[in-house]
Amino acid sequence: MAQRLVLLCVLILFLSNQVNSDDLELNYYGFHGLNSSGSTNLTLNGVAEIESNGMLKLTNDTLRVLGHAFYSSPIRFRNSTNGKAVSFSTAFAFSIHPEYPKLGGHGLAFVISPSKELPGSLPSQYLGILNSTVVGNFSNHIFAVEFDTVQDFEFGDINDNHVGIDINSLVSNASTAAGYYEGSNSSKKELNLKSGDVIQAWIRYDADKNQVTVKLSPSSVQPMTSILTFDVDLSPIFQDYMYVGFSSSTGLLASSHYVLGWTFKMNGDAKSLYLDTLPKFPKFKKKHKGVIVGVSIGAAVLMFVLASGLLGFYIVRKIKNRDVIEAWELDIGPHRFPYKDLKKATRHFRDKEVIGFGGFGKVYKGTLPNSDTQVAVKRISHESRQGLQEFVSEIASIGRLRHRNLVQLLGWCRRRGDLLLVYDFMPNGSLDKYLFENPRAILSWEERFKIVKGVASGLLYLHEGWEQTVIHRDIKAGNVLLDAEMNGRLGDFGLAKLYEHGSNPTTTRVVGTLGYLAPELTRTGKPTPSSDVFALGALLLEVVCGRRPIEPKALPEELILVDWVWDKWRAGAILDVVDPRLGGEFDEFEVVVVLKLGLMCSNNVPKARPTMRQVVRYLEGEVALPEAVASPGAYERSKGGVDGSTGGEFEDYVNSYSYPTSSYFEKASTWSCDDGDVDFEAGSSSSPTSVSGKGGASYPR
Template sequence: MQTHLQFLASVLVFLFVPVLSQLDQLMYAGFKDVGPNNLTLDGTAVIEKNGIIRLTNETNRIMSHAFYSLPIQLKNSTTGKAFSFSSSFAFAVVSEFPKFGGHGMAFTIAPSKHLKGLPIQYLGLLNSSNVGNFSNHLFAVEFDTAKDLDFGDINDNHVGIDINTLKSNASVTAGYYTTDSTKQDINIKSGKPILVWVDYDSSVNLVSVTLSPTSIKPKTPILSLHMDLSPILLDNMYVGFSASTGMLASSHYLLGWSFKINGPAPRLDLSSLPQPPQPKKKHMSLIFITGISLTASVIVLCFVVFGIYLFRKIKNADVIEAWELQIGPHRYSYQELKKATKGFKEKELLGQGGFGRVYKGTLPKSKIQVAVKRVSHESKQGLREFVSEISSLGRLCHRNLVQLLGWCRRRGDLLLVYDFMANGSLDKYLFDDAEIVLSWEQRFKIIKDVASGLSFLHEGYEQVVIHRDVKASNVLLDFELNGKLGDFGLARLYEHGANPGTTRVVGTLGYLAPELPRTGKASTSSDVFAFGALLLEVACGRRPIEPKALEQELVLVEWVWEKYKQGKLLEVVDPKLNGRFDECEVIMVLKLGMVCSNDMPTIRPSMRQVVMILDGEVELPNELRKPGIIDSQEGFDDFLHSFGTSSFDKTSSSSYLGNRDVNTNTSSISFANSP
């Protein structure tokens, strides 16, 4: 008897296991009573009572995922060819503010259902360290309601196909084609249900995405991409959804979902799916109207009492001026920031200066760590610089710029809320008695990070942004020691091709370009001069100007130049490195620092050219001429090409700087005109 039972059990196992391993179809017309054995939710994702999945809520900078709990076989294990697949799902996005989305959601196929992604532009899929890696094996179709310049988004209402990155391989404004082939736009963040079909035909290697506001699938997809997914997909992967919010928040809802391998996904009917919440309509009944008329006299008396209360409240309330209504980032309440910083206690203080104080804080609702900059009443920065920082940094988004999350103004108190930079500012690692010594590899990476951010300000944004205060204390380091340029209180914006107007001279001694006191015109070239000072202090571990014996001052660029003339350039390198550095990189940074520090603005390279040099795409000459003795009509290209044709030896210490008459080779790549 026992033998028969064992045989029967083994037969059942043999029949049952293939069914699980070869699952090829899903169908959810709503998610009511769906358990964890079917769906894995994380972050803020919840199944609401009516059977709808709410991925995110109105909390800033959060993310969530909803994946089918078991992996699905997506490739022929013998041939390695990806199967065709089809998925249909209905979703809706309800924004906190109708005109602004934050941030987006995506249908995704991933190796894991526990993605280590970030919110905001990363949509909870990837992070700054793995975005773009082929090893991600990630396929996603994004529905993005925020335009991110770093990933080249076309607008704030688009659909994109993403392979291993958030920079879409193909994207288009959200919409659909009618029966007469007329394109109709769809507003993703309208709050109305949208039905989507994502289809992959492995016979022709074609990915297509189709949208519709109804249950009828249009014949023509809105977006198509020819690509073989076989190298991207693994044999078994997880299928599901990811969503995130940014500085502004949106609620992302999933109403229904179907999926099919080697066939069309089961049909979804929007009319039979649970619906997203809609704004409540206000109804005024006849009884209520009658009640109002009968109690009018009582209400008048109440108004007297309420008026006294309101007068006192308005007297103490924050006054919102016209310019504040045009500021983009989130406005926090004063009480919220006071609670986040524990009443601006001294133990939460991160740093202070002429501008005021910076406190560490934790936002009460989202529990996100932030840095709160509180501008003092006596600060020279004042209201004008405060507005400048909000209007400039609030619209900028780049991985090497400190992200402004929001702001607050309460009478004389001016506050800015930033991403918290766990490792503080760069200057504390370079000068004095730093507890932690940055390696050369870390320093060189930080230099390239700052160059990338500054290049974006000068050429990558819709306007030219002049920072005007580039220095080590304004370079902040996150928990991975990535460099981010911050403090935009002195920034100025102007249109590309325009001439920046004259302004008062601001900045920090040692970083000020020599033409500024004479002309009063800050420019991208004056930012480059300050960056040159930063390059030298990172390599040397010294400030641009510092006292030495007999009350004299050491000017860093002059000291480096003197050592260069003596053929002892490596003597200027920070002794804390103990000789552990790449000589070629150090020499290139020192040479570039002196070129950027040239007295003549026309000789300085643009930040785009600086990035190319740091990336090794273009080489500096072996020998340089002393800063400040060059023809003012000569440009950076002329300066490079004025040398001869001797070779550039990257491995020899003979590549130290010399006088202006020595011939040397330059890269064959030509720069554009300097700014």
């Protein structure tokens, strides 16, 4: 009898934790009475908490955190008879408060998942749902609707204010700009997810139509028209029992994500929320005054790609478990290393030998067998056979590049799912280790100037000095390596192009790093030599200032490096931006040349940037810089868009500022030059075709 009673209790407990989908209905008009552990019906983890006023706060303004809130019991989402997914609907009110008003801090998502903990999930662009290892796997069994305030190019986001339907991945199956319809015949109205306003969302899955619909509104009334519709059968996505709830995350920029109320119903329509009856939002004090100007919101997004670090781009698919050398590989150069030699050189790819991480994989330090030659071995893996031969052929091309300011590719190896690239070892590491946070050593101004001239020379070779134009696509301090003599050498050139051989040829990927991406890339996705010049502009400024292009820990007016430098330039205090760790030991004229050139290269209008040949001539003192410098944010304020079709960009050139008079600038203006004019093409055929800078001076030899 006692044993039967125990079994009965166990059965009751089991059944109580699994909710019958036929009669489930959840109604949270605020979350009053729930404690920080989620009480008995909500499970919270990460930084998620219930505030005293009854709001569910998924994340706060802490960087790189995530928050989850799930209904504690699993719910049956598939019919036990035929295995078909069951209809459901939900409505919830949310509000997003970014740390910086114009910049998002990622977003939140409504999630249906096999787990309420989402183990191994990452913050930043992963929204606390997945991680880089499992993203896209069919075994995830994840359904989510994201409300994203960051445009992440890795996942193909359409903008920084969108709604997306995600299945097993953060690459949305369908997405649209956030908005709503007031009536059946009205046009779509814009809705700013970052505004801090309370927004209501309705999500419905119709199992008969195999259709997901999403609606948004700033009011309590459910619109008649959906902003997003996606036809899909969720039966193979769902398991029998799933958890339902919310996930959110922050990255290097943060937002506080709130849910004020939530209703959910299986096999029926969830009740709409009356926003006036929900917990009232306290008035937030703005931490930062002013408007952040001159930064592409698309560029702000990609910082999260850098911050997430450790992201593996898969370049060659796993092939048979044998080290097979195919016939076409025998004719490929440069040198093909035996796998066993590289394994021995890196001590079996021991973690202690790792000297760096990149978007494409880990980099190991090694010493080749029977030699004292030190090398750097980059280990890359890929899961697609597509483009393998083209990939290795591209390596052959890159292996023939020869320049003193490029990191030399010595050879390669392909085995199983690994592609190994062998480079010259750079004993002094990457430039970013000497510029930011706690540098390993303070570079003198002479060393910095030599480095930027070397990088510019190497980039000119890639653009014009070889038989093909090579666009680097990821110029940044982390990809500038320093040899034994502290010469700057560009590394990782061509890898972005190599990656495309293994990607979907119908998609356009924007490759690069936040703060270095030219604004036109966010529209076209097509890199050009001019987009490399834009990234070089960011590098020039950070070498002088010792600061990253976007510095989240800085004061609001100093957040965007190019804007800060520009403001100081206009105020006549340009030397205030020089890295204080130099202790005032620098050549003032050289510093002004580099800063001025950095501003010119950072112009949002591609035609306004100099070519790499001009950049090198300016740095070498062969040609004088123009006296006038256009605002780097000319495009932001022009009426004609990126191409300046209405002449707006020309107005900015006319109203541009030159460096105010000072003792050293007066000295510079007395020097002569043969060619002091630089022409900028205006965007309108009706506008003058050039503006000439006057009074420039060549750098004395």
